[in-house]
Amino acid sequence: PTRVRQVVMNLVSNAIKFTQEGSVVLACRRSREAPGFLNLMVTDTGAGIPEHRIATIFDAFRQADSDTTRRYGGTGLGLAISHRIVGEMGGSLVVESEVGEGTTFSCHIPHTLHADADD
């Protein structure tokens, strides 16, 4: 739970940081495609991430651009660590983004909820 909380905090605080107007939504549901997995999604209507930066977004110390660093600070470590933690849990963390439209980080993690619990 501590690790999941850290990942969620990282994704939500980034979403808030890079969203000037609109919304930030955190959704969590059981994965339909992969039974036994939870799907956590953080969607924002913020700045978005340029396509050529997407490939390196989970690398340590990477930030989208130097302007970002000047304006928002940060270390560029949060996503790298989140990606590693989720991977070590046997899950995955992926991103979809469009500049000017917003970003969705989607995290799949194994869970051990009661097998007979309702959806």
Ligand code: ADP
């Ligand atoms: P930090 O936020 O400390 O710089 P992160 O690893 O959490 O480090 O994020 C790395 C970079 O990814 C950020 O500097 C930013 O450029 C980009 N980024 C992360 N989340 C978002 C988001 N929701 N919207 C736009 N850009 C984002």
